[in-house]
């Protein structure tokens with residue numbers, strides 16, 4: 001008898017059995033063979049059309065999207081495996097791409113370099129003889145037109161620990177770039193540009209290393225005596241009026257699917273999908289060993305595969321529900337990242353308040369938010385991604401940056417103009433972090449339009465005798481060539497994603513407002529390699545027509561890509577955008593002029609953006625939040 005088919009929603013992430021089954025099918029079909037490395041196995045996600053078919057009662061195929069690298073030919077296979085039918089559904093071979101560098105390549109490449117005589121000679125020149133203490137970080141090679149096409153390369157940088165267990169990032173080995181062929185796992189070249197003593201001051205930050213800890217931190221405990229306020233079924237989450245699904249991929253990390261809000265008896269769609277689509281960190285030092293530092297941490301490495309296993313009471317506090325993430329290793333075996341995603345509620349301060357001083361009566365409500373998060377470690381840096389669901393219908397993404405800043409060594413007191421000194425001999429170049437988030441809006445349904453809303457001052461004149469007048473000026477972004485916008489503080493600019501066929505009680509189209517947070521534009525010149533390769537960072541807002549094949553801001557394979565892929569290529573079609581299925585891509589950047597206080601481990605810096613209902617509800621949706629139970633008894637809450 002056949003075992004009963006597991007009944008699961010088509011958006012549930014792949015589990016370990018499904019990864020094993022996909023690998024077995026790939027092996028039988030001859031795709032997964034000797035010298036073929038699995039780069040990633042992810043859910044072949046149902047499209048918007050597929051989900052409509054599902055809603056109409058049709059069953060969907062369960063499928064896996066496989067990216068395989070043949071290390072002997074350097075070719076990449078994209079294979080769709082149908083788990084439902086137990087066969088390969090489609091396959092195509094790509095000759096000119098480099099898929100992301102994966103976890104399983106890190107150690108073999110590091111070992112290859114450690115055993116290379118040229119690399120060893122470069123270390124000896126700096127007085128380093130115990131190579132076991134060296135750490136080689138596989139920085140992506142970039143594309144500067146100098147590499148042999150088709151070679152899968154990394155430009156690795158070296159740091160050295162003073163002893164096992166030491167923070168090696170405090171001791172940068174300056175001026176050495178080790179070029180490694182990641183298919184052959186051999187060193188192609190060891191470039192040695194400048195001899196600078198290795199800074200040896202300790203940068204350790206463990207509790208025993210930092211000396212006396214402050215003694216006045218008292219216990220603070222978060223209790224929810226009747227348990228958490230959310231309900232979880234599989235990967236579907238319901239919390240108060242919000243409902244959504246949690247997904248995960250090795251590349252994007254956390255994915256949110258089918259976000260909706262229960263408004264009275266109406267379940268109203270807000271987003272079909274939301275996830276980080278890519279990111280890039282361009283550095284500002286033009287010298288060899290620095291200019292190639294342009295990591296695309298999602299597209300070149302994967303922030304999902306770099307996710308931490310989170311720890312209760314440390315990463316998250318309170319009544320936590322964790323989700324494991326299952327990814328594939330280079331052999332196609334499942335690897336479980338335990339507790340990769342954290343779900344919990346937080347107190348969020350005052351939600352709303354008003355005191356009528358004449359009546360001597362005040363009403364106040366405390367806010368609660370539901371936070372879904374994960375933290376990725378990519379080399380020296382940590383990125384935490386926190387999606388918050390608010391009681392006023394708002395959605396928020398906060399990115400927290402922490403970890404250890406990328407650095408190098410300088411000799412004497414002369415500090416290069418492209419960075420700052422953070423410790424004796426330790427230099428940290430200026431850089432920026434750009435994140436791009438792909439949002440697939442479904443504001444009350446699929447037909448959406450995006451407006452840019454500027455605020456403008458009226459000219460003084462007979463209609464404006466006191467010269468105080470200002471008003472908003474909305475403008476429809478009706479084509480892809482127009483929908484490439486930047487933040488403008490002078491115009492107090494924001495964007496509205498509206499549904500023209502759904503009107504609120506005042507007759508206006510319902511919408512969500514994209515409210516930018518801190519942002520910046522790139523300083524790399526347009527002719528820089530990184531500007532071509534990360535075209536997405538040159539605009540803060542891009543709107544494109546929905547196409548399930550257009551997934552990532554820097555294109556499907558940014559690793560070693562010469563440029564032009566992703567958003568600039570997608571938008572080149574100049575498709576019309578009004579009242580249709582659109583995708584909103586928001587880029588936000590952090591500008592990092594390094595501080596001494598960022599050393600040796602950087603206190604977290606936050607940035608992000610909000611999606612706020614704008615005429616979506618007929619009035620504040622937060623009125624029905626009950627007063628806090630402590631309120632009645634407290635002497636200060638009337």
Ligand SMILES: [Cu+2]
Nearest residue numbers: 401431433592
């Ligand atoms: Cu930074």
